[in-house]
Amino acid sequence: MTDACAKGLAEAANAADIEVEAADWLERKIGGSWNERDDALFEQWLARSPDQRVAFLRLSAAWSYADRLSALRPVPQPRMSAAGLGRRPLLSKIVIAAMLPIVLIGIAASYLALTGPRAQVYATAFGNRKKIVLSDKSQVELNTQTVLRFTADRTRRVAWLDRGEAFFQIAHDVKRPFVVYIDNQRVTVLGTKFLVRSDADRLEVAVVEGRVKVDPADDAALHKFVVLIPGEDAIISAKSVSVARKGVKNLDDTLGWRRGVLVFDNTTLADAAAQFNRYSRKKIVLADTEAARLTIGGTFPIDNVELFVRVTRDVLGLHVEKRGDDEVISR
Amino acid sequence: MGDKSESERAGPNTRLSSADTATSGTDDWFIREVLPLEAALMQFLRSNWNNESELTDLRQDVYVKVYEAARKQIPEFVKPFLFAAARNLLIDRVRRNRIIPIEAMADLDALGAVSSDSEPDRIVLARDALRKLQIVLDRLPPRCREAVILSKIEGLTRREIAVRMNIAEDTVRQHLMHGMRILANTLYGERAEPRSGS
Numbered sequence: 363m364t365d366a367c368a369k370g371l372a373e374a375a376n377a378a379d380i381e382v383e384a385a386d387w388l389e390r391k392i393g394g395s396w397n398e399r400d401d402a403l404f405e406q407w408l409a410r411s412p413d414q415r416v417a418f419l420r421l422s423a424a425w426s427y428a429d430r431l432s433a434l435r436p437v438p439q440p441r442m443s444a445a446g447l448g449r450r451p452l453l454s455k456i457v458i459a460a461m462l463p464i465v466l467i468g469i470a471a472s473y474l475a476l477t478g479p480r481a482q483v484y485a486t487a488f489g490n491r492k493k494i495v496l497s498d499k500s501q502v503e504l505n506t507q508t509v510l511r512f513t514a515d516r517t518r519r520v521a522w523l524d525r526g527e528a529f530f531q532i533a534h535d536v537k538r539p540f541v542v543y544i545d546n547q548r549v550t551v552l553g554t555k556f557l558v559r560s561d562a563d564r565l566e567v568a569v570v571e572g573r574v575k576v577d578p579a580d581d582a583a584l585h586k587f588v589v590l591i592p593g594e595d596a597i598i599s600a601k602s603v604s605v606a607r608k609g610v611k612n613l614d615d616t617l618g619w620r621r622g623v624l625v626f627d628n629t630t631l632a633d634a635a636a637q638f639n640r641y642s643r644k645k646i647v648l649a650d651t652e653a654a655r656l657t658i659g660g661t662f663p664i665d666n667v668e669l670f671v672r673v674t675r676d677v678l679g680l681h682v683e684k685r686g687d688d689e690v691i692s693r
Numbered sequence: 694m695g696d697k698s699e700s701e702r703a704g705p706n707t708r709l710s711s712a713d714t715a716t717s718g719t720d721d722w723f724i725r726e727v728l729p730l731e732a733a734l735m736q737f738l739r740s741n742w743n744n745e746s747e748l749t750d751l752r753q754d755v756y757v758k759v760y761e762a763a764r765k766q767i768p769e770f771v772k773p774f775l776f777a778a779a780r781n782l783l784i785d786r787v788r789r790n791r792i793i794p795i796e797a798m799a800d801l802d803a804l805g806a807v808s809s810d811s812e813p814d815r816i817v818l819a820r821d822a823l824r825k826l827q828i829v830l831d832r833l834p835p836r837c838r839e840a841v842i843l844s845k846i847e848g849l850t851r852r853e854i855a856v857r858m859n860i861a862e863d864t865v866r867q868h869l870m871h872g873m874r875i876l877a878n879t880l881y882g883e884r885a886e887p888r889s890g891s
Binding site: 376377378380381382385386388389392393394395411412413415416417419420421423424425427428660661677 | 720723724728743749750752753754756757760761787826829841844845850851852853866869870871873874876877880881
């Protein structure tokens with residue numbers, strides 16, 4: 363995590379803490395046991411900084427405002443009324459509990475007749491993304507320049523990621539395991555949501571939910587197999603497997619393309635440019651290594667190279683030159 | 694609680710005890726003019742900052758800046774002043790962190806001219822106050838709601854509420870503190886839903 367991130371979190375905790383302190387003081391004031399000593403302590407607390415004062419003003423003003431509540435509920439017989447008010451939510455709770463639906467997990471009948479060896483082919487063009495639903499009801503989101511084939515019969519479901527990147531949400535079906543083949547690797551799905559990306563010389567598998575097993579279809583391969591759990595992101599090349607524990611929340615950034623954004627966190631301009639260049643004919647070119655090494659963070663629309671370039675120029679103080687369709691960035 | 698005026702009703706309980714008139718003038722101004730703009734402020738922050746967890750912190754920082762400035766001189770136009778403070782804060786952060794917050798970064802430029810509309814927010818707040826309060830109440834967990842109602846409507850002390858609800862005083866404290874925070878967030882932080890009828 364970057365310093366900036368850590369700092370942001372610390373500050374956020376701070377504002378919430380101050381609000382709790384303010385609520386604590388306000389509660390004491392109205393609680394009915396306030397004394398002179400409290401007065402002095404409260405003054406000290408208030409004087410600490412305007413943060414305290416502002417937080418307290420906000421809570422106490424809202425609390426006073428709620429005096430109007432008395433207009434909402436005339437209380438000729440306070441005790442009765444209050445008891446009634448207290449009971450109502452409890453009652454509704456019971457009713458809700460009673461009505462809780464019984465969850466039926468329907469195991470879909472195997473309505474799928476043998477589809478035969480012929481696989482369905484799905485593809486996206488350069489810069490495009492697409493959501494598809496496979497014949498087994500699994501959902502797949504295809505990123506730019508992706509080709510996926512899929513076939514299923516009564517005993518198994520098989521997909522081939524011939525190129526590109528896809529995010530899978532697998533329909534649950536214990537009777538038919540779901541397997542994805544990429545190059546010479548086999549990804550067996552033990553769970554439900556995961557990403558597979560195939561690059562020239564490496565394979566990336568990241569798991570959001572459930573478990574996924576990756577093993578070489580080729581027995582001579584160096585590694586046997588790895589089982590990935592949610593939050594893990596594995597990079598598999600011919601020679602190595604490295605698993606990073608990113609955490610599910612951070613995987614969200616990796617999967618930003620699904621929402622149409624690229625998320626950078628302390629990412630070098632070289633990496634960021636490479637990511638943009640996957641989607642756009644207008645390429646970002648880094649003219650010198652110094653600029654390429656600068657890092658940047660933030661969330662950008664995937665299809666707005668201009669915005670990224672402009673913001674980068676302004677924030678990092680770089681020089682940008684248009685060359686044909688390309689944007690050339692230099693120091 | 695009959696026909697007391699607003700300020701009396703706020704009473705000694707919630708008024709800050711500082712006798713400094715300049716300060717209490719700023720306090721009044723802050724409550725009367727700034728807090729009702731919170732929903733708009735939050736919307737602005739939310740659409741210009743992508744880290745949800747930092748919003749409360751940002752809001753607090755904006756308030757502190759505005760409050761400090763108003764101590765020296767109360768600004769004539771509140772809304773542009775508040776939004777200028779928010780905008781400057783965001784830009785500072787962007788510069789300091791080198792983290793560019795968003796697709797809407799481009800919009801930051803446009804914000805220089807945040808409109809100084811004829812402040813409808815306060816009016817909306819007054820009109821919707823009762824309904825909003827109702828919403829807040831509905832939203833509170835049942836026991837918490839009961840404690841708030843006993844305190845607000847019946848004016849019971851913490852101890853009396855504890856006896857009535859048959860729970861520990863400290864639990865009453867927790868309920869009330871929780872209620873206060875939700876109350877402030879709903880009352881100030883959220884836009885009123887579109888009115889149905891009337």
